[in-house]
Amino acid sequence: MAKTLLRTAGLIAAVALVPAVSASLAQSDVQTYRELDQFMSVFERVRGEYVDKVDDKTLIKGAIDGMLASLDPHSSYLDARDFDNLKTQTDGNYGGLGLTVQLEDGAVKIVSPTEDTPAYRAGLKAGDFITHLDGNLIYGGSLDESVDKMRGRPGTQIRLTVVRPGRDKPFDVTLTREIIQLRPVKWEIKDRVGIVNINAFNRQTGDAVRSALVSIDKALGGKPLGYIVDLRANPGGLLDQAIDVSDSFLERGEVVSQRGREKADIERYYAKPGDFAHGLPIVVLVDAGSASAAEIVAGALQDHHRALVMGERSFGKGSVQTLLPLTEQTALRLTTARYYTPSGRSVQEGGIEPDIAVPQLSDPDYKSRPRLREADLRRHLINEVKVDDRVLEDDGKPDPRFAATADTLKKQGIEDFQLDYAVKTISRLSTPAVLAALGNTARPAAQKRLR
Structure with missing residues (x-):
């Protein structure tokens, strides 16, 4: 009898909760519908009373753009034109000047010039602002309008x-x-060091990296002293290609994880056996233009002690965007997760800190030019677990290794100081004395040193 009463009481309590929950949900829905009513009121007012006639499509797109812009800098609505542009870029071919640009406070700002393009050859830099095109002021216009004018x-x-x-x-x-x-990947050999320059992460990048490593070996008729993976000014791209590239240099272990809104929403990606770099020393070059997929590669190789990261702190984009098709011609690019390096680090805001900070001394403006990074963008996602220990590590003394000027380096024939420094580092790691000190046994000693 007592058990029956308890069950009955429990059932009554459970039933009693239903109206309260339903009432709460109903109240939330009512508030949402009120907000939507207000939106429609504004839409009708603008549509009927704005000084110039504006078509409905423009108004609705503006509303969608405003909603997504209130979230973070990387979520956006892609109309038919934007969708086509994104597909051509990920496929690896597009027309233009070779510039990645964004709108900042009404001004067109260069994020990065693509290597071997008109913009790159002209010396345009990340952080430059474009104010006029053919003498016409573009400040205050839309980014699409400016991009359309630059193309032709x-x-x-x-x-x-x-x-x-x-x-x-x-x-x-x-x-x-x-x-x-x-060309997402280019390669060359300097002083028996293989240099793999990755400019973008499109659909061909992973295969192109492996092809470059094989080509370097063939050109030398054997193995090089080591490899340099140049990720400078690489704005990122496809996540699967970043995983594929990292896997080319790793034998095992986690490459990256991505974590969504819920605690259980975690995906981990792992390397498969097979190191195309033969366990030889690797230096990864990064700078403020190295973002997203480039940071995934740098972070994976750094965390596994497979490479030394050199250059300057990277951009700091630690979020994942998912392309959600809406129709055949439109899509939503929505931030759906944060990614983490194998050790559990988020690069959001802070970026990848190089193991050896090497300034680009061959650039005469390197000290005065501001660096645009994720933390500078409005409404960027906050890294809640970031730790900044740079102040503790900085002793304030100038580094005698980096005292040369751009003019001095030019006279010495050094046009890219960071690359030159990386090549010399690989050469130092591969000397017999260093290999002996590291204890060369079954596998290359440099692999022990860097793994």
Whole structure:
């Protein structure tokens, strides 16, 4: 009898909770519908009373853009034009000047120039502002309008007026448009060191990296002293390609994890057996333009002690965007997760700190030019577990290794100081004395040193 009463009481209590929960949900829904009613009221007012007639499509797109812009810098709505542009970039071919740009406070700001393009050859830098196109002010316009003006028939010219922080006056650069054939990976050999330059993470990048490593071995007729993986000014790209590239240099272990809204929403990605770099020493070069997928590669190789990371602190984009198709011609690019390096680090805001900070001394403006990073973007995601120990490590003394000027280096024939320093580092790691000190046995000693 007592058990029956308890069961009955429990059932009554459970039933009693239902109206309260339903009432709470109903109240939430009512509030949402009120907000939507308010949105429709504004839409109708603007549609009927704005000084110029605006079509409904423009108003609705503006509302969607505003909603997504209130979330973070990387979530956006892609109309048919944006969707096509994204597909052509991930496929590896697009037309233009070779610039990645964004809108900041009404001004067009260069995120990075793509290597071997008109913009790169003209010396445009990340952080430069474009104020005029062919003498016409573009400040205050939309990013799409500015990009459309910069694109055009290959062989035609356009004049850009550029404001570079640290310089007193704007300057003009005339560029000739061309079809941008994105080669995501290039390779070369310097002093028996293989250099793999990764410019972007599109659909061909993983295969291209492995092909480059094999080609370096063939060109040398044997193994090099080591490899340099150059990720500078690489704005990122496809997550699966970042995993594929990291896997080319790792024998085992986690490459990256991504974590969504819920605690249980975690995906981990692992390397498969097979190191295409033969366990030889690796230096990874990064700078403030190394972002997203580039940071995944640098973080994975750094955490597994497979490579020395050199250069300067990377961009700091530690979020994952998922492309969610809405129709055949439109899609939603939505931030759905944060990613973490194998040791559990988030690079969001803080970026990848190099093991050896090497300034780009061959750039005469390297000290004065501001670096644009994720932490500078409005509404960027906050890294809640970041730890900044740079103040503790900085003793304030100038490093005698980095005292040369750009003019001095130019006279010595050094056009890229960071790359030159990396090549010399690989050579030092591969000397017989170093190998002996590290204890060369069954596998290369340098592998023991870096793994």
